[in-house]
Amino acid sequence: MKIWLVLLLVFATVFAETDYYKVLGVAKNADEKDIKKAYRSLSKKFHPDKNPGDDEAAQKFIQVGEAYDVLGDPEKRQRYDRFGAEGLDSRQEQFHDPFDMFQQFFGGGGQQHRGKPKGKSSLLHLEFSLQDFYNGASNDFRIEMQNICETCSGSGSQDGKVHQCDTCKGHGRVVQTRQFGGGMQQRFETICPKCSGTGNLITHKCKKCQGNRVVRGPRIHNVHLGAGTSRNHVEILEGQGDQSPDWIAGDLQIMFKEKAEGNMGYRRIGNNLYRDEALTLKEALHGGWERQIAFLDKIENTITLSKKKGEVVVDGQVDTIKGRGMPLHDHYDEHGDLFIKYHIIYPQQIRDEL
Ligand SMILES: [Zn+2]
Ligand SMILES: [Zn+2]
The missing domain is CATH 1.10.287.110 (DnaJ domain)
Structure with missing residues (x-):
């Protein structure tokens, strides 16, 4: 049984x-x-x-x-x-x-x-204020990446000596035979278990990288954010991904994100800018006012809003100021538009005549 x-x-x-x-x-x-x-x-x-x-x-x-x-x-x-x-x-x-x-x-x-495959790309987010997106900016940054060990030049060996693996004779792969029922056999190739497919063996491992051939370390890069660059734009630094003797380094991709704060009250939608502005009921009904508001542009850094005497503004009214939106990335002389939406503050009680 x-x-x-x-x-x-x-x-x-x-x-x-x-x-x-x-x-x-x-x-x-x-x-x-x-x-x-x-x-x-x-x-x-x-x-x-x-x-x-x-x-x-x-x-x-x-x-x-x-x-x-x-x-x-x-x-x-x-x-x-x-x-x-x-x-x-x-x-x-x-x-x-x-x-x-x-x-x-x-x-x-x-x-x-x-042959060597291409390594994976890494993605990094860098944050800029809306004002930076408007005027353009330059940024040095530091990032930890995997680098080829300089001490052993990526060999992993302390004395520079690397021996050929005796199991696979340096091929990194070995042929194995598998037995099936009925006496059938199959020969197949597999990664050499002794050298993990590298074809090499190291007696004295490099002390810096412990024989790993790579170490993590800082790299410093500079990126330029052009005026009017779109939000979430990805800049590619070719070949700046993680390094390894086993692959051709992939790219470092940098995504330009917009900071939540520091937008000076402006919102960006595509090439246009939006802003809410409050008016008193008196201003809204009578006109005859002028005010300056801070603007994103580092040179023309104010915008003048005004209404002539007798010009009425209704709650929720949107005025368009042509050409004061974001600069167009490809044509920096041209700009989108700025939209101002008015909100009227109503008094709790009306004492005086309006
Ligand atoms: Zn081997
Ligand atoms: Zn090393």
């Missing part, structure tokens, strides 16, 4: 390992499109370039490749459906190199996975 149970478990394990439908997460009656879609997303997810040093992901990547090799080929799939893994040709059945398959599927030059 016990033997049977063990046999059953072994059988179940072998079966589970070769259930390509399960590997791709598709139904037995999935069509070609579903299978392609599943392969597309899973092979990207588990690609070793995205999961450096993660053996489990590498295994999954290979399994997904195998599954697609079979299910993506109508003839192989038919044999697999009828006879299971045993039905796949001879015992010598060789799968395609999962990396080549990946390249073929997504296009691109054959050996790309062995």
Whole structure:
């Protein structure tokens, strides 16, 4: 009885390992499109370039490749459906190199996975006041980023010596053989477990970076905010992302955010400016007033509002002052408009004649 149970478990394990439908997460009656879609997303997810040093992901990547090799080929799939893994040709059945398959599927030059990929970009928010957006500004800032260790020039080694990994002979990948039921074998490539795919071993690790080849440290940059730059504009500092000997540094992206405070009572919508202004009932009814309000422009820093005698303003009235909005980013001589919305303050009691 016990033997049977063990046999059953072994059988179940072998079966589970070769259930390509399960590997791709598709139904037995999935069509070609579903299978392609599943392969597309899973092979990207588990690609070793995205999961450096993660053996489990590498295994999954290979399994997904195998599954697609079979299910993506109508003839192989038919044999697999009828006879299971045993039905796949001879015992010598060789799968395609999962990396080549990946390249073929997504296009691109054959050996790309062995070249350096581009690193991720980092995004940083820098805040500026509305007045800065109006006049333009320049800003030095400091940011902590990952840099290649200068002490060891990114080798990770104290004495500069890096030895070739004896397990993979410097390839970073090793070929393993997996046994299936019925004496079937499969050879597949996986990331070398001894050197985590680097192909190198270090005896004396660099003391500065502990053999990591990278350290975090400050970098200083300067960015220029042009007058009239739109809110949330992203400036790209090319190649200023995190550094690593394993990738080409990505970009540092800087998003120009508008500070909540310091807008001097103005609101920006696109190239136009808006402002609320309060009037007494007397001013609103009789006119004949003039006032100066502070403005964002550092040179023409006031705006004069006025009404002639007898000119009435109603509550909620909006006046347009042409050409006193934000400067246009591409044509700094031109400006949007300024809208002034009047609010009338009504007295609690009317004592005097208005
Ligand atoms: Zn190795
Ligand atoms: Zn170092």
